[in-house]
Amino acid sequence: MPPQISSTQKLRYFNQYRILKTLYFNEPLSRQELSRETNLSVATITNLITTWLDRGVILESGTVQSKGGRPRVMLTLNRAYGAFVGIDLGETHIRFELFDLKMNSQQSIMVWLTNGDTQPTDVVAKIVAGYRELLQTAVFPEEKVIGIGIGVPGVVEREGGISIFAPNWGWHNVSLLTKLKEAISAPIIIDNGAKAMGLAEMWFGGKPNNEHLIALLLGTGVGTAIISEGEIQRGVTNSAGEFGHTTLDINGRSCRCGGQGCIETYVGAPGIIQTLQTINPESPLLHGTSQLDIIAAIATAAEEKDETARIVLQQTANYLGAGIANLINLYNPQTIVLSGWLGNQLGPFFLELLPPLIEKYALPQPGAITHIKVSSLGDNSIAMGAASLILEDFLHGTRTSWRLSSGVVSLIPQ
Template sequence: MVNRSAQDIRCLNRFEVLRRFYAAADARTRQDLAAETGLSFATVANLTAELLDAGVLMEAGRDGSSGGRPRTLLTVNADRGALVGVDVAETSVRTELFDLALRELAVDERPLAPGDVTPDHVTQQIVAGVTAVLASAGLHQDSVLGVGISIPGLVERDRGVSAYSPYWAWRDVPMRDLLLDRIDLPIHLDNPLKASTLAEMWFGAGREADDLVVVTLRSGVGAGFALGGALYRGTTNSAGEWGHTCLVFGGRKCRCGRLGCVEAYVGTPGIAETLRGVAPDDPLLASDGDDSALLAGLAARAANKDGVAIEVIRQTGAYLGAAVGNLVNLFNPEVLVLGDQIADHLGELLLSETRATLADHALAQPLRAVSVRVSPLPHDAVSRGAAAFALEGFLDDRELFGPVSRSRTARTRAKAGAGAGAEE
């Protein structure tokens, strides 16, 4: 049973109110926010007062379109501070700098050589990336509200530890401590599953969905979950390792050492294995681990009606449809999103094949309720979601958003009372 304090509930409500500004991408009135969140007008007035006091929101004029007295418009104060999102992937470190409205200010990408990558080397690349984007945007470190970092594998978020990374066989690496020795900024660590899900919740297909599943498809695959409008992490922050559930009993060997995992069929190495089965001498197999070259090649050839490419994508979609059918039956989501590198390249063709197989594996009622779609976010969904780690960490700052003082409560109640009469 989850025991949430009043402060925890207030923080979740703060997230929900602010998410509406990103969902609408324009100014909102307090009345808009109350209608969209289901919170009372008084609660919304209290929360927006906190956000205004902290400089996260600012007033943006009046809206008199509904007749009667004009209502105050609120919007995100983009200049309040910057957020950094870092996507540490198997072969690269991508660092992006955003303003508080989540508009990209600068980007830096650095390769990671395949093989035995050390924590110290990755730390150096992250620090170099953060330094580069700040210099590119002409910003000082003091303007950064936080740095969110996505590390593949299992992450102990509270301790800032990479518990296990399948790419480099890391175990219990204290990444946050390593970084704090070099960057004097708030550091928020988690993995790509959580980053992709937060990105969809804040900025993508899940902005208006309370129950959401986000399937990430790259070299490794996984699934992130938002249940009841909140990110689901599991007891040890390990929820989402769907890629290592069994799809084919006694099937292909997965890099985790087990047989028949979902990842061994719908991850990029699994797609290469499917291609090898269809056309053992196909020239795309010579890409030697270059995931982008393999996927781009398949997509280009499928667009030109190449039979081999179409068959590989068809088989991948069939495996994926069966695997996500389990997710639809288990979680009964409103929206299921296919995202990341594989979905970016194979897009609608993969989606149509997935939907066709899904219909044979999902129960009728949850199938009717779910909308299955490709992520609308650009290719930087993980780094954008990592920036959302930093945003949520900032919004959960107990010193900045501590218990509401009596004076603020009285002031907000007065505003709410006046607002309900004057602005409605």
């Protein structure tokens, strides 16, 4: 008789993954504790985890002392079972990161992109080469790579052709996934970098499973991940969350997206620099050659109570505060995380300046409960997020996720 593919089987499958996910974020747990957490009977736990034990995904890691009675056997994840690769594809760099099963970084490589080598073929070649190099020095052999997640600075669409608009590159309808699959056999998931980072923030950014979270990726642009009830908000065509291009001042600065007064034009690095120029065109803070230099100079000056820097930050915080208040009013989140190279540097100053602004612009009730903080994940948060795209599938048993069958990449301003 042919095997029955039915819903009671799906129930078992689903319960197996529920156990895995519970253990992942709460290990170590005994069978009894797992039973309590999942509301499944101990008998079922024993039954279902044999799969994971047999495959070596989880381990029995010793017993715990008891005062009378058989000691509990603690179950933990086998962090050596497999690895996740996270790739942060930025406009100026590619960062490769290899993580163990518990998302501890094992190996890291940074590659810089120059203006000359940003054709799709070049980038694909660099990704493949970087991936190979990453594995060469790593403790994990390639067959242990569960999957590769790639975070890109744009919108990844489910189906075909997309118009592209990137500051530096000029890609059009490029299916990164197809090209990469020719060279790499491991499963690949491509998604927006900010969305990926949001996953990392939810799972590894502090209190785990913070299910109403908004992560802001502040840099040249303003990327955003909005997580509601534990799910990244994608909308109909996976382009939801473009907070950077929401209008804050309808009569304000014009934006590269065609709109006016987008939050990006005030809070993105070029916007902040423009604010500085308006306040004092002669400011020595402007001497730096790159955005990074100038922002760093502002941060240093602010540390030393420089008046100009203070005003710049105050004015920027005003826009950021109003923008965050909009998010609070719309999403009523638990937590808002500031991240990205700019967010990491200026975040501490913003945290001081924001409270009165939130109080002014946000409604009292949701405003009072929202907690704003700076990311604790550091510079590899996007790579970790990209790897988390794979982890997500790994913990849900959804290798058939639509993102796997997609891979057409579009870069729009962010």
